[in-house]
Amino acid sequence: MYDDMAAALDRGQGLTRQLYEAFRRAILTGRLGPGERLPASRDLAGRLAVGRNTVTAVFERLAAEGFIEARGAAGTRVARLDPALLQRVQPVPGGRLSERGRRLAAIERGSPSSGAFVPGLPALDLFPAETWARLLGRRLRQGSAALLGFEHAAGWPPLKEAIARQIAASRGIVVEPERILVTTGAQGALAFLAQLLCDPGDPAWIEDPGYLGARGALVGAGLALVPVPVDGEGLDVAAGLSRAAAPRLIYVTPSHQYPTGVVLSLQRRLALLQAAEAADAWVIEDDYDSEFQFAGPPLAPLHNLAPRGRVIHVGTFGKALAPALRLGYAVLPPALVGPASVAMRHGGQAPPLVVQAALADFMAEGHFAGHLRRLVDVYGERRARLVEACARHLGDYGALLPAEAGIQLAFRLHSRDDRAASAAAARAGIVAPALSRAALENRAITGLQFGFAAVPADQVEPAVIRLAAALRPGV
Numbered sequence: 001m002y003d004d005m006a007a008a009l010d011r012g013q014g015l016t017r018q019l020y021e022a023f024r025r026a027i028l029t030g031r032l033g034p035g036e037r038l039p040a041s042r043d044l045a046g047r048l049a050v051g052r053n054t055v056t057a058v059f060e061r062l063a064a065e066g067f068i069e070a071r072g073a074a075g076t077r078v079a080r081l082d083p084a085l086l087q088r089v090q091p092v093p094g095g096r097l098s099e100r101g102r103r104l105a106a107i108e109r110g111s112p113s114s115g116a117f118v119p120g121l122p123a124l125d126l127f128p129a130e131t132w133a134r135l136l137g138r139r140l141r142q143g144s145a146a147l148l149g150f151e152h153a154a155g156w157p158p159l160k161e162a163i164a165r166q167i168a169a170s171r172g173i174v175v176e177p178e179r180i181l182v183t184t185g186a187q188g189a190l191a192f193l194a195q196l197l198c199d200p201g202d203p204a205w206i207e208d209p210g211y212l213g214a215r216g217a218l219v220g221a222g223l224a225l226v227p228v229p230v231d232g233e234g235l236d237v238a239a240g241l242s243r244a245a246a247p248r249l250i251y252v253t254p255s256h257q258y259p260t261g262v263v264l265s266l267q268r269r270l271a272l273l274q275a276a277e278a279a280d281a282w283v284i285e286d287d288y289d290s291e292f293q294f295a296g297p298p299l300a301p302l303h304n305l306a307p308r309g310r311v312i313h314v315g316t317f318g319k320a321l322a323p324a325l326r327l328g329y330a331v332l333p334p335a336l337v338g339p340a341s342v343a344m345r346h347g348g349q350a351p352p353l354v355v356q357a358a359l360a361d362f363m364a365e366g367h368f369a370g371h372l373r374r375l376v377d378v379y380g381e382r383r384a385r386l387v388e389a390c391a392r393h394l395g396d397y398g399a400l401l402p403a404e405a406g407i408q409l410a411f412r413l414h415s416r417d418d419r420a421a422s423a424a425a426a427r428a429g430i431v432a433p434a435l436s437r438a439a440l441e442n443r444a445i446t447g448l449q450f451g452f453a454a455v456p457a458d459q460v461e462p463a464v465i466r467l468a469a470a471l472r473p474g475v
């Protein structure tokens with residue numbers, strides 16, 4: 001057994017930790033039995049070809065934790081631990097998951113996160129790193145107790161004020177800053193709200209095809225997903241009602257349906273609100289990328305049509321700054337403000353306050369508005385290049401679905417097998433996820449998704465040409 005141990009040691013890594021782990025495992029699994037005598041440290045060091053000090057350090061740690069006992073002249077022995085109890089601490093084969101955990105882990109993986117055309121990825125090449133470094137550094141140097149302690153689980157107050165001003169200007173949502181809950185991105189808001197507002201097993205409508213992150217959030221809260229098909233007008237409310245007339249929660253992306261790009265029509269908005277009212281359901285409006293409009297003003301948010309705060313509006317800074325900053329928000333109805341802030345505190349889910357404070361400063365000093373204006377232009381150009389390149393090189397394979405907002409476009413394929421097309425693209429180094437990957441049951445929509453925001457304008461057409469070559473029959 002000591003020969004095996006010696007052979008398993010990686011001599012380039014810390015030996016003390018490896019030997020400690022090896023002995024601990026041997027004792028827990030019974031390979032070293034209760035009361036068994038261990039070789040003297042000098043002999044063992046020789047057999048394992050390690051320094052004697054290493055063995056002594058390992059023995060000291062094992063003895064301190066009760067795995068072995070040093071008995072002077074009687075030598076060092078494995079502690080007399082009850083084998084029946086040792087059995088109980090064996091790792092569970094396969095890592096046993098809850099049913100909910102199994103459903104979560106079975107959701108499709110996200111797409112790779114770099115290269116053309118990763119959906120949802122913003123222009124990281126334009127991330128204002130210098131300004132952020134300055135603002136973050138300033139906040140950290142202040143070392144204020146308010147920013148480093150337990151306060152403000154629902155969000156840094158100046159950030160809530162800045163967000164309230166921003167959504168009033170950009171989306172016409174006028175609310176007191178207290179009603180803004182700062183979250184770890186839009187996804188954090190969805191997961192948190194699903195837990196706060198629903199019980200396991202509650203039915204939740206979800207767009208089909210739809211955002212995998214929302215699926216994860218709802219599954220994580222133990223909800224029973226009710227896939228509701230999306231057509232040219234967005235979520236098909238009548239189909240939803242025929243599947244489950246009394247949802248507890250409805251998840252929608254009205255401004256720019258993910259992944260098809262369709263805008264939820266006014267008729268459907270009204271029908272959706274009526275259905276929610278009848279079922280006393282919450283509606284979560286995920287307004288993840290509507291800052292980017294390429295043809296006139298967008299429809300007002302669903303939030304502004306809804307009576308009595310039934311619609312919770314969710315937004316993110318992930319599309320204008322960087323997803324990994326994990327900064328988003330939810331606009332809560334007044335009655336939820338108190339419970340949500342207590343629940344955030346207990347759940348430990350708030351984004352770091354210094355980062356929130358840096359964002360508040362970034363907004364208050366006018367950098368955000370300027371950055372957004374620049375992005376609208378840059379994204380507009382990248383998008384125009386994609387539209388042109390698709391018309392020029394991909395006409396034989398399908399066409400872009402019309403969409404005037406957001407940072408990705410859906411390309412409808414003539415071929416039904418979008419997964420094969422996506423795999424061919426991947427072999428050519430292009431990320432173009434299959435639309436069917438976002439589907440639960442809806443097989444009517446197949447195609448590819450192109451995120452254009454992160455691709456510099458001069459790289460768009462070459463990437464589309466590579467994609468066209470990859471899709472050519474026989475390739």
Ligand SMILES: Cc1ncc(COP(=O)(O)O)c(C=O)c1O
Nearest residue numbers: 120185186187211258288316318
């Ligand atoms: C539909 C939708 N909602 C929300 C998000 C953003 O989530 P987060 O702010 O958690 O990064 C994305 C990002 O891709 C998205 O596609």
